[in-house]
Amino acid sequence: MRRRAHTQSLLASDSGVTIELVIGAIKAVVIVLLVLGLTTLMLWFERKGSALIQDRIGANRADIFGLGKRLGMPNFGVINTVLADPIKMFTKEDFVPDGADRFLHGLAPFLALFPVIITFAVAPMGDILKIGKYQIDLQPANLDVAALYVLATIGIGVYGIALGGWASNNRWALLGGIRASAQMISYEIAMGLAIIAVVVTYGTLDLQQMCRAQGGVWFGFLPRWGILLQPVSFLLLLISGMAESKRVPFDLPEGESELVAGYFTEYSGGKQAVFMMTDFAEVLLVAVLITVFFFGGWQVPWLYRDGFHFPGGAAWPLPNLVVAILQFAAFWIKVIILSCLQILIRWTLPRLRYDQLMRLGWKGLVPLGLLNLVATAFVVVAAGGK
Amino acid sequence: MNYGLTTWFPIAVTIGLVGLIVLTMVTINRLIGPRPPHTSVKGEAFECGNPPSGSAWGRFSVRFYLTALLFLVFDVEVVFLYPWAAELRSLGMFGFVEALVYIAILFVGLAYAWRRGVLDWS
Numbered sequence: 001m002r003r004r005a006h007t008q009s010l011l012a013s014d015s016g017v018t019i020e021l022v023i024g025a026i027k028a029v030v031i032v033l034l035v036l037g038l039t040t041l042m043l044w045f046e047r048k049g050s051a052l053i054q055d056r057i058g059a060n061r062a063d064i065f066g067l068g069k070r071l072g073m074p075n076f077g078v079i080n081t082v083l084a085d086p087i088k089m090f091t092k093e094d095f096v097p098d099g100a101d102r103f104l105h106g107l108a109p110f111l112a113l114f115p116v117i118i119t120f121a122v123a124p125m126g127d128i129l130k131i132g133k134y135q136i137d138l139q140p141a142n143l144d145v146a147a148l149y150v151l152a153t154i155g156i157g158v159y160g161i162a163l164g165g166w167a168s169n170n171r172w173a174l175l176g177g178i179r180a181s182a183q184m185i186s187y188e189i190a191m192g193l194a195i196i197a198v199v200v201t202y203g204t205l206d207l208q209q210m211c212r213a214q215g216g217v218w219f220g221f222l223p224r225w226g227i228l229l230q231p232v233s234f235l236l237l238l239i240s241g242m243a244e245s246k247r248v249p250f251d252l253p254e255g256e257s258e259l260v261a262g263y264f265t266e267y268s269g270g271k272q273a274v275f276m277m278t279d280f281a282e283v284l285l286v287a288v289l290i291t292v293f294f295f296g297g298w299q300v301p302w303l304y305r306d307g308f309h310f311p312g313g314a315a316w317p318l319p320n321l322v323v324a325i326l327q328f329a330a331f332w333i334k335v336i337i338l339s340c341l342q343i344l345i346r347w348t349l350p351r352l353r354y355d356q357l358m359r360l361g362w363k364g365l366v367p368l369g370l371l372n373l374v375a376t377a378f379v380v381v382a383a384g385g386k
Numbered sequence: 387m388n389y390g391l392t393t394w395f396p397i398a399v400t401i402g403l404v405g406l407i408v409l410t411m412v413t414i415n416r417l418i419g420p421r422p423p424h425t426s427v428k429g430e431a432f433e434c435g436n437p438p439s440g441s442a443w444g445r446f447s448v449r450f451y452l453t454a455l456l457f458l459v460f461d462v463e464v465v466f467l468y469p470w471a472a473e474l475r476s477l478g479m480f481g482f483v484e485a486l487v488y489i490a491i492l493f494v495g496l497a498y499a500w501r502r503g504v505l506d507w508s
Contacts, residue, residue: 020392028399036407090415093422098429099441110408114401121400140396148468155461170431171442182450185457192464199471265432270415274408355507358453362505366460366496370489373467380474381482 019134027140031120038336039280044081046280046343053347092269097168100266104167109267109274112160116281119153122146123288124208126298126327127305130320138298138328139208146207147199150289151192154244157282158184161246161253164275165263176262179354180246180253186361187243187250193369194236197376198293201229211297215304221311223301227294232372234294236365241286242342243361245279249349252357287338295334298327452504456496463492 051058059077062084068075096105126138143149158181165177202210216224227234243250254262264275291297302308303326307318318326352360431438470477470485477484499505 017392021395024392024396025399028396029403032400032403032407090411091418091420092415093420094412094415097431098426099431106412109412110405113408114404117404117407118397118400121397140400142393148465151465151468166443168431169442171433171438174442174446178446178450182453185461186453189457189460189464192461196464196467196471199468200474203472203475205468205472260432260434269419270411270413273411273415358505358507362456362496363500367493370493374486374489377471377474377482377485381479 023134023136024140027136027138028121031123031125031140032117034332035117035120035281035284036277038284038332038339039277040082041336042280042283042339042343043085043276044078045340046346047081048077049340049343050347053344086273089273090270092272094269094271095266097170097266099169101167101169104163105266106271108160108164108167109271109278110160111163112157112278113274113281115153115157115160116278116285119150119285120288122149122207123331124211124292124297125331126324127212128320129324137208138324142206142208144204144206147195147205147210150207151188151195154191154285155188157244158188160278161263164267165253168263168266170266172260173263173265176253176259176265179259180263183246183250183253183357183361184244186358187240187365190236190361190365190369191240191244193366193373194233194240195289195293197233197369197373198226198230200373200376200380201226203380207292207297211292211299214296214299217302217311223296223299225294225296225299230294230372230376232368233376234290236369236372237290237293238286239360240365241289242345243357245282245286245342247279247283247342248346249352250357251351252354255351283339283342284335286342287335290338291331291334295338298331300326300330303327449504449507452499456499456504459492459495463489 048058050056059080060075062077062080063069063075064079064083068079096102121141122139122143124139129136129138139146161184162177162181165173165175165180168174198210199205202213204210204213210226214224214226218224218228222228246253253259254264256262259265264272267275302310303318303323305320305323307323308314308316310316431442433439466488467485470481474481
């Protein structure tokens with residue numbers, strides 16, 4: 001309600017609407033570009049990180065005209081990931097098998113990427129940024145039903161994968177596609193239950209309000225982050241999120257020892273690149289959701305709207321701009337750390353078997369999620385609903 | 387007021403951007419990718435080198451359909467619980483008990499599927 005009144009005051013004139021729309025568009029462009037950039041960063045982390053974990057050297061050859069070598073710079077495989085890999089991908093033939101449904105085969109990569117990227121549109125990247133007379137909420141789209149929106153967009157993510165597998169008219173691809181569908185819908189329920197428990201805890205569907213509720217401290221020093229209230233929910237979301245992103249240990253839809261490459265067996269070139277991007281964007285998305293629900297979103301410990309208030313009683317007042325930058329940086333640093341955690345898990349654990357996967361989902365996570373939800377709701381109601 | 391427009395506009399922009407990204411990637415590939423001649427062998431579905439045995443669009447295990455049915459039931463449950471979760475504080479103990487009955491009824495469904503072996507894949 002407060003925000004609606006605030007929005008209306010901004011919309012006092014027509015130019016107010018135009019400026020509001022422009023600000024919204026800028027926020028959307030910023031978050032999409034950031035996600036694209038971070039996707040590349042994750043790709044690099046994955047390549048060099050996996051090499052580090054497996055005691056290999058990893059990508060270290062590609063260079064531009066031997067420039068790096070001549071300048072004596074160590075080669076960290078950045079050019080490999082940022083330049084050489086995409087160029088190699090784009091110079092492949094865009095192949096569609098004869099028996100495939102050409103239209104759906106082309107549509108599937110878009111349907112896979114689009115739900116993942118549009119979910120970022122409700123990610124709160126910071127609190128309020130004041131520029132002149134404008135108060136910019138650093139959440140691209142200020143939905144008051146954002147948690148429901150997240151569940152909806154994650155729900156449609158299965159279409160691109162299932163369609164990609166089906167349209168290829170290839171047995172491996174079809175098997176990968178239906179495996180992916182069954183896996184994603186199974187773990188979506190656990191994910192939904194984990195998010196509901198968080199919604200019950202904060203009593204709101206608004207992600208920005210959830211982040212604000214995680215400000216402040218307990219016992220004078222402990223940040224009020226959601227993980228301390230909902231540890232079970234955090235584990236549920238992490239596991240089901242990793243299953244949704246279809247990476248090891250949940251990579252049965254593309255298990256290369258069984259299914260060649262799963263649902264993208266018949267894809268090459270640019271379309272294959274879109275599927276790969278989807279993978280890494282999903283890793284980032286899970287990290288964003290966990291950050292928002294359990295790690296305070298943009299909250300920096302002891303940082304308030306007017307600056308730092310340290311546990312000892314010391315205070316360090318800061319201008320609004322600095323606070324906003326700190327929050328923005330904190331949000332993305334948390335996201336990167338949680339993405340690295342997922343990459344670490346991906347390169348540590350072996351793959352599950354399909355029956356183990358389904359058992360974990362239906363017999364483990366779903367009952368646990370229901371139990372956690374009921375327990376949370378009971379505590380909230382018994383505490384008198386504040 | 388224009389509350390709806392200004393709220394949803396960033397999402398529309400994001401959707402447009404995704405379309406643009408995918409279109410750019412596919413178009414770059416079309417422009418700079420090679421176009422070797424198409425042969426009937428190359429156009430076959432890849433089945434590890436064996437000649438493909440007919441179309442893949444046939445029947446597959448009924449378990450996947452059962453999982454999809456179970457999913458429908460429980461996903462609808464989850465969606466119905468969202469408004470309840472957001473308003474639980476004002477509903478109080480009455481709302482909690484009502485949702486408990488609702489969850490319990492659906493849990494019986496899960497227990498039934500469990501007993502019938504729908505969840506066993508081995």
